[in-house]
Structure formats: C-alpha cells, structure tokens
Amino acid sequence: MTALVHALLRRREDPHPALGLLVLTVAASACFGASVGAYQARLQILYAAVKMPVYFLGTLGLSFAAMHLFAARGLRARETFAVALETVALTTVVLGALAPVEALLSLSCPRPSHRAYSFLILLLTGSVGAAGVCGVSRAYLRLGSIRLTAAWVLLYQFVGAQLAWLLRPWVNDGQSGQPFLPLEENMHGNFYEAVFRALQGLFG
Amino acid sequence: MTDTLHVNADSKLFDRLERDQFDASLLSRGPFAVVGALLRAQGAVLRDLKNERHLGRYLASLGLTTVLFTAAYGAIMGLFQPGLQTLYSTVKLPIVILGTGLLCTPTFYVFNAILGSRFTFRQTLTTVLYLGAATALVLVAFAPIAWFFTVSTKGAGFLVFLHLLVFLIATGYGIGTLNTARRYLNYIDASHTPINGGFLMVWFLIVLFVALQMGYYLRPLFIPDAGGPALFFTGDRGLFFDALGPLLR
Numbered sequence: 329m330t331a332l333v334h335a336l337l338r339r340r341e342d343p344h345p346a347l348g349l350l351v352l353t354v355a356a357s358a359c360f361g362a363s364v365g366a367y368q369a370r371l372q373i374l375y376a377a378v379k380m381p382v383y384f385l386g387t388l389g390l391s392f393a394a395m396h397l398f399a400a401r402g403l404r405a406r407e408t409f410a411v412a413l414e415t416v417a418l419t420t421v422v423l424g425a426l427a428p429v430e431a432l433l434s435l436s437c438p439r440p441s442h443r444a445y446s447f448l449i450l451l452l453t454g455s456v457g458a459a460g461v462c463g464v465s466r467a468y469l470r471l472g473s474i475r476l477t478a479a480w481v482l483l484y485q486f487v488g489a490q491l492a493w494l495l496r497p498w499v500n501d502g503q504s505g506q507p508f509l510p511l512e513e514n515m516h517g518n519f520y521e522a523v524f525r526a527l528q529g530l531f532g
Numbered sequence: 533m534t535d536t537l538h539v540n541a542d543s544k545l546f547d548r549l550e551r552d553q554f555d556a557s558l559l560s561r562g563p564f565a566v567v568g569a570l571l572r573a574q575g576a577v578l579r580d581l582k583n584e585r586h587l588g589r590y591l592a593s594l595g596l597t598t599v600l601f602t603a604a605y606g607a608i609m610g611l612f613q614p615g616l617q618t619l620y621s622t623v624k625l626p627i628v629i630l631g632t633g634l635l636c637t638p639t640f641y642v643f644n645a646i647l648g649s650r651f652t653f654r655q656t657l658t659t660v661l662y663l664g665a666a667t668a669l670v671l672v673a674f675a676p677i678a679w680f681f682t683v684s685t686k687g688a689g690f691l692v693f694l695h696l697l698v699f700l701i702a703t704g705y706g707i708g709t710l711n712t713a714r715r716y717l718n719y720i721d722a723s724h725t726p727i728n729g730g731f732l733m734v735w736f737l738i739v740l741f742v743a744l745q746m747g748y749y750l751r752p753l754f755i756p757d758a759g760g761p762a763l764f765f766t767g768d769r770g771l772f773f774d775a776l777g778p779l780l781r
Contacts, residue, residue: 330653334645334652337642337645337646338645338650418646421642422642422643422646424638424642425638425639425641425642425643426638426639427638428634428635428636428638428639429635429636429639429738429742432635432742432745432746432749433745435749435769436745436746436748436749436769436770436771437769437770437771438768438769438770438771438774439769443771443774444769444771447771462643462646
C-alpha cells in the first residue's frame with residue numbers, strides 16, 4: 329500500500345492497479361470522514377467514515393458515463409476509468425493527509441456553537457477544495473486537454489455537490505434529529521446556498 | 533547590484549554549509565550530540581538527510597531532544613504554580629510541540645510529493661523533527677531567563693507576554709532554519725526540489741494554526757486559574773481565536 333501511495337503521489341507513468349486504488353480511496357476517505365465526524369463523536373465518526381467513500385466513489389459511478397462521453401475520442405473506457413480513478417484516489421489521499429489536522433479541530437471545537445460549526449464547515453469545504461485542486465491538476469496532466477479537464481470538473485462537481493448534500497449531515501451541529509441519513513430533510517435546499525450561509529455565520 | 537550582493541550572501545552561506553562536518557556515529561553516544569550538529573554543522577546533517585544516511589539515529593536523537601528540551605521549558609512555565617501543575621506543564625508542552633509536528637507531517641509529505649519531492653516518509657519525518665528540535669533548542673536557551681522572571685514576578689500578565697515572546701523567537705528561528713535547509717537542499721541537487729518554497733510558507737501557517745489550537749485545547753498551559761486546583765486537562769472545547777477576541781478589543 330505504501331508503495332502505491334508513493335507511486336501515486338509521484339505521478340509515475342505505469343498504470344496503477346485498479347483494485348489497489350479503490351482500496352486506497354476507501355481507506356483514505358474513510359479516515360478523513362471519521363475525523364470530520366469526530367465533532368459529534370461516537371456513532372457520527374462511523375457514519376461519516378462510511379459516507380465519505382460513498383460520496384467519492386458514488387459521484388465517480390454516477391458521472392463516469394458522461395465523463396467517458398467527452399473523452400471517448402481519444403481514450404478507451406478502461407483508460408478513462410484509470411485516469412478518473414487515479415484522480416479520485418489522489419484527491420482522497422490528500423484528504424487523508426489532512427485528516428489529523430481536521431481531527432484535532434473536530435475534537436477541540438466547542439459545541440453546540442454556531443461559530444465553531446461554521447468554521448468546521450468552511451474547513452471541510454476548504455480541505456476538499458485543496459484536495460480537489462491536486463486531483464484536477466493530475467487529471468489535466470493525464471488528459472492533456474484543458475477543455476476536457478474542465479468538462480470533467482464541471483460534471484463531477486455538479487453531481488458531487490448534490491450527492492454531498494443528499495448525504496448530509498457531515499459535521500452535524502447536533503440540532504438535526506436523524507444523525508445518519510435524514511433523506512426527507514435533505515431533499516430541500518442546496519449545497520451552494522449552505523456554503524454562503526456558513527460564511528455569513530462566521531463573519532456576521 | 534542588489535542581485536549580485538544577494539548571490540554573494542547565498543554562496544557564502546552555502547560554502548559554509550558545504551564545509552560542515554559531523555560524525556553521525558556520535559549520535560549513538562547520547563541524545564545531545566545532535567545539538568552540536570544543529571548549532572554548528574547543519575550542512576552535514578542535511579547532506580545525511582538527503583542521502584538517507586543514519587536516518588534512524590537522527591530520528592531518535594531529534595525526537596528525544598525535542599521532547600526533553602520542551603519538557604524543560606514546560607517545567608519552568610509550570611513553576612508559576614509549583615507542585616502538581618509544574619509536572620503537568622512538563623508533560624504538556626512536549627505534547628503540544630511534538631504533537632503539532634506529527635499532526636502536520638502527513639500534509640507536508642503528501643503536498644511536497646505532489647509538487648515533485650522524492651523524499652520518503654522517513655526523510656520527511658526527520659525534516660519535521662529537525663524543525664522541532666531547532667525550535668526546542670531556542671526554548672531551552674531562553675529557559676534560564678524565563679525561570680528568572682517566573683520566580684521573581686507575581687502577576688501572570690507579564691509572564692504571558694514573556695512566554696509568547698520566547699515562543700515567537702523560537703518559531704521564527706525554526707522557520708528560518710527549515711527555510712535555509714530547503715535552500716541548501718536545492719543547492720546540493722538542483723534537479724530535485726525536496727521541499728517546495730511556496731508550499732513551505734503555507735505549511736508554516738498550518739503548523740502555527742495547529743500549534744495555537746492545540747495549546748489552547750490543552751490549557752491551562754501558561755497560567756492556571758489563580759488559586760484553583762492543579763488541572764491537567766479541563767476538557768473545555770474552544771477555538772483559540774475566540775480567546776484572542778477580548779485581547780484585541
């Protein structure tokens with residue numbers, strides 16, 4: 329596994345084993361999820377650790393067909409999948425590296441506190457954003473086309489934002505009733521609205 | 533003109549680091565051999581780091597130096613309320629400093645690797661402990677002064693200022709040392725950037741943030757409640773910048 333991480337981080341050209349990358353993605357994103365869930369402790373740690381891999385791989389599964397549609401001119405489906413999986417794996421490995429810092433803040437932030445909650449939401453989106461930049465730059469390196477990369481980012485982001493919203497709560501302010509998957513509640517509202525409100529909460 | 537001066541200063545620094553000699557077998561004799569190397573032979577340590585020579589010994593010595601030196605400074609901080617609180621501070625300061633380093637090591641490793649570094653995780657960990665030991669070295673150098681003020685001052689206000697000042701100097705020295713290391717590593721092998729300069733600055737900000745939050749979470753680190761019982765850990769959660777608010781107002 330360490331050899332795989334080593335090769336993945338250093339953009340080695342030879343293809344990575346798909347199964348290894350899948351396992352790595354699940355493990356790394358579960359670590360990050362657990363540290364996000366640590367804010368509410370106990371079961372929320374487990375919930376978030378389960379939901380984070382579902383988010384990353386679920387988004388990939390849902391948007392893969394459309395991603396391949398754009399890439400099909402130059403790549404076989406296998407190759408498209410390899411690039412997409414490498415991108416997602418790299419993103420989650422970066423998140424895994426940020427997990428210790430995230431965990432410290434989850435454990436030490438006051439609760440219930442509106443400010444701390446806003447801060448943690450911004451920390452979460454900021455971490456995923458930073459990791460996403462690493463992933464996207466790798467996708468660009470492999471695809472070699474700005475337009476194709478941009479199309480992929482738009483697709484993945486479009487699906488991902490809604491899936492992340494549906495899988496709420498991640499940080500969990502402790503106010504909502506159902507801590508694992510309150511689907512009824514989640515059908516309302518949208519992701520971008522919530523980030524805006526978190527910004528308002530921190531500075532307002 | 534300024535460019536030439538700059539280059540001259542750089543080449544002088546690199547020449548000096550190139551001449552540094554250090555026998556790493558001394559490291560097995562005791563934890564403090566590495567202190568001499570940190571003070572007088574940084575170039576030799578960095579070449580060993582680059583070539584993965586004696587990394588195990590360096591890891592152990594740098595880690596132990598960091599723990600012992602920060603513990604010493606923690607003890608002096610804790611002398612404000614002699615007794616159990618002194619012991620607690622002795623244990624807590626190493627946790628904060630070493631803990632901050634360890635929490636931030638994965639970030640340092642992953643981002644540098646993405647940006648082109650070929651350093652292994654062990655080399656990265658050694659680099660982080662190199663920063664930790666340099667910082668701890670400054671703390672221990674200021675320990676006698678901090679001790680003198682602690683035993684001769686009644687109020688807490690001045691001591692908070694003094695400790696913050698010492699931490700500021702120590703952090704600044706640590707940052708400078710690691711930045712010099714980065715430049716020297718680039719100099720000895722121009723084809724490989726083990727530590728990315730731009731990312732290093734971002735990483736320092738993360739480290740500072742984590743250190744402040746960890747210190748705040750593990751309060752009372754500086755000054756316990758006046759007259760209150762000794763406490764290891766209050767369990768109170770909080771964000772450090774919420775505590776800065778009242779100070780700034």
